[in-house]
Amino acid sequence: MKTISKALAGAALVVASALPALAEEFRLGLITPPPHIWTKAAEAFGADLAEASGGAHSVTVFPARQLGNEAEMLQQLQTGALDMAFMTVAEVSNRATDFGALYAPFLANDIAHAGRILRSDTAKAMLAQLPATAGVVGTGYGMAGLRQIVSSKPITSVEDLAGLKLRITPFEANLDFYNAIGAAPTPMPLPDVYDALANGQVDAIDMDSELIWLLKYYEFSETVLQSDHMMFPMVGLVSGRVWAGLSEEDRSMIGELMARHVDSTIDTYIEKDPIWLEQVRDTGRTYVEVDEDFFADAVAEWNGIWSERAPSLDALRKVAAETAN
Structure with missing residues (x-):
């Protein structure tokens, strides 16, 4: 938590030149549907913020891409048109390339190991880049x-x-x-995936176990590969412009509460990810567990590209080694 507090304090200095109006009714956007773990965490954050602020602040959660896709929401955060978001680090990495390091293939050995990496001081310190590179905290x-x-x-x-x-x-x-593997990677928004699998528009999908099970993507599978090949982090974001208009007390309250609720999703996935995978396995589909060796030279090719693009990669690998057990 100390690392987060230091990053938030630095963020205030970076964005202090912005001149927004103080917002008391905050709008928080996500791409996930209402039943999703991230959406539930966002709603719990809003409830706790209202209580902690004595009703001075409220949060309206807009799930399921109601405010646009993540690229659009990030633009809204940068302008101050949107106050907050729970967003994939994937979208953030399109603006702040160093965050691509968090997607190093097989950086984490399993879901619990992924949680330890994300909770490390090294990973948290990367957040200090965001005000300057993406206009968000x-x-x-x-x-x-x-x-x-x-x-x-x-x-x-x-x-x-x-x-x-x-x-x-x-x-x-x-x-x-996926280019290193030789596949034909096909970007597609989540709501289109089920029909795309059903009608053969795509042959395969890269997905986490929660959605494979709950949205029944396995129904169109000949093979389910449990590869565990990448983490998929999320980050709690506040518009830099909105942040600059908050008091120090509100920055501390919002920052700490949001950090607590996004972190809570880590424990949920550590508990539930193995259960969902077992349920998919029990459907009787061809279910194959593979490891890094399965992907031949693709991992080395990825490392060769990103070792130069993501300065934090070596430090994260050190953390991964130190927290492997």
């Missing part, structure tokens, strides 16, 4: 489950993924990984 990390692959075609080796139209979340670190 990062309060802390949450996450979704590790990434898996669901394919409508049989997959017995990495060569079987070559040329497949594979739905991805559009960010460079992910594109580079």
